[in-house]
Amino acid sequence: MILSLYVKNFVLIDELTLDFQNGFSAFSGETGAGKSLFIDAISILCGAKVSPSFIQKGAQKAVLEMCVEVHKKHPSLQKLAEAEIEVEDHSFIISKTFTQEGKSTTKVNSRNVTAAFLRDLMSDVIDIHSQHDSQYLLNPKSHLGLLDNFVQDDDLTSSVRTAYKDYKQKQQELDTLLEKEFNQEDLDFFMFQLDEINALDASENEIEELENYQKDMMAFERVSKALNEAMQAIDTSSYENIYEATKALDELEQEALVKIKEEMLNAYYLIDEQKDALHAYANSLEYDEEKLNQVQERLFQIQKIVRKHGHTFKDVLLKKEELVSKIELFSDRDAAIALKQQEIEQLYKEFYKHASKLSEKRKQRAKELEKEIQVQLEDLYLPNAKFEITFTNQDSVHGIDGVEFYISMNKGESLRPLTKVISGGELSRLMLGLKVIFTKLQHIETIIFDEIDTGVSGKVAYAIGQKMKELAKVTQVFSITHLAPVAAHADAHYLVRKEEVNDHTSTSIVSLSYDERIRELAMISTNSLSDKALDAAKELLDSCEESHG
Incomplete structure (x- = not known):
């Protein structure tokens, strides 16, 4: 709001x-x-x-x-x-x-x-609606979505969407398969690329380890210098005096001093432990230039293949799967086509199962929606208007239904698409009735x-x-x-x-205040502020407020 x-x-x-x-x-x-x-x-x-x-x-x-x-x-x-x-x-x-x-x-x-x-x-x-606007209610492409909002079964519509995408993906794979025919030169090239990837024999874990080692070695000088400074500082410090200070407090029993002594001892032991840990880490450091060269050469070879097939090592793995599939296809194209067709048939059956269930539910709820809209139209003094939701067969990511709203405004008049209703006053009332229902769903x-x-x-x-x-x-x-x-x-x-x-x-x-509203209503109605006009305006305002409690 x-x-x-x-x-x-x-x-x-x-x-x-x-x-x-x-x-x-x-x-x-x-x-x-x-x-x-x-x-x-x-x-x-x-x-x-x-x-x-x-x-x-x-x-x-x-x-x-x-x-x-x-x-x-x-x-x-x-x-x-x-x-x-x-x-x-x-x-x-x-x-x-x-x-x-x-x-x-x-x-x-x-x-x-x-x-x-x-x-x-x-x-x-925000929805701005003028007398002749043509927003979502007048757009046939919106009608199926509006009906689905009224149906309110997100799980089923999601299942249909997923099943359709799986079916279309497999269909696209078959189309690509039918369009391509590889020759011996293609096969030789695919084999060369696959052998190159297999010969690399790399993994994501290996790459991570190599990169971490390279990073550590590149930072060796800076890390080594910092460690030496830290060890010199702690080795020449007098932190051992903390231990001697605690010994001086041994004979005292005051609760506060006992607690202070315990904290000082903890601090001493912690510093002593970390001193040993610092020395152990420094002793573990070893700069191996030969190994670093080997690591960098290995990373260079890996990155060379990565750049050839994408941006990451995952792209290389995907390329490997693609090459294996193409080589298998070359070996037995007819069998591959038959397998794809079987998979497509099975996936369409799965899609149609979910879509049929959704279609049946849509048609049931469409009848309920038609009745609700009919009530709105009668409330707005359009007693001869007739609203109907039409269905057509149309496979899409939304199911097997095409949906459009049809209406007739007068007795004996044929139902027409909602977009064909052109009478300004009637259209305004129709749209208002529809929006009472659909706004809360949108x-x-x-x-x-x-x-x-x-x-x-x-x-x-x-x-x-x-x-x-x-x-x-x-x-x-x-x-x-x-x-x-x-x-x-x-x-x-x-x-x-x-x-x-x-x-x-x-x-x-x-x-406007209450009294100001009465004056404005009188002016709107009669362009007069006579006692009669003001009394009528007050009666109108009061009756409206009473009718709404």
Whole structure:
């Protein structure tokens, strides 16, 4: 959720700080007051493009900042961790500064990030929905994922994904096998490379031992000098006097002195033991130039083969496996092809077993989802709308199903893909109903509706307000609205207003009190502050608050 928003020198906004709570917040104001600026600022902080035209006239730069909080398992936190951006209490701060010269900086928790990273980071955090938007719900590629979120069987979908990848990997191996036919020259070259690796007869343990020995010998002079200095210091010291001091305390029985004596004795014996250990280590050191030369020559030969086949010794081992496989293939290509085909058949059976189980579960849950969406549509006064989830056969990493949402908005009308629904008002209500269900499955923390209630009124407007209030139980909701029945359902109401002072025009956004809300609702409804209009506005606000407890 958005905890706070700071805007400075942004178009008509001089400087603005807003703090938000969870729940449903409505934003209203006269046409041209600058409500779209609020959306623009948040969009830019989600990675939208920016230009100097957004900078207030007379200013050199604009500054935008937003503090966002997500739940502890939100995918954005994993993205931040992978980028090594530290986060405290599941919240982070996004800032954007841009100048008249076209320069801009984007930061997350004071770390510079790219616009592409920011867009990816915020894709699951904030969803901005206008009347004609075409985001994830209108994208057929998202429909299968949405259904799987509703199915909620991660283990089964993971099993399908793994089985499909194993099957495709083996299929690619067969395709490569069928495309290649080796000649005698190829075989001779493969044998030469394999003999070269086998002749090396190296192992990772041997390499580690050789490198450690070389490291010790290269540091011999420095280590030897330090050891001699340390031994001279301790040999010429008078630490033996510590022992004599303890003897002087032998006859004393005070508890504190007995403890001091014991600690002094421990210190003496420890120093004496470490002195012997230091001498023993120094005596064990031996600089063998001949052996060092042999070690370096052996490492050179190993590194020569490593560079030839990759970057690490593991690459050499992988190359060896590849060469053995190619040589075996040359010896009996037909048998190798037959074996691959058998393996592919078995792997596909395994994939199809898991995918069929998932498909059956999807189709069962799809019926439940259709019923839930139908309820939402009826609540939003779309009684003739019919929603259906269609399935097609399509093998992929996601299983054997292709999924797309279909809808008809009127009686007798054929079902069509969701993307073909073009009526603005009906589409807005349809999308609102869908988002009540899917937002909680998509990890969305804040959803912003930008005047999606345009073209509706009366009971439909009231129903839209109710639905937004319902959605606010699972996510933070912002709504830019011109309708009193929508704004009256909100937990908080903000007024966007434009002021002109001394030839300077500025936009401000203020939170309204209870009495101020009544006045604003009256103006929205009737453009009047008569007693009748105020009484009607109060009755609307009170009834909405009572209906939500």
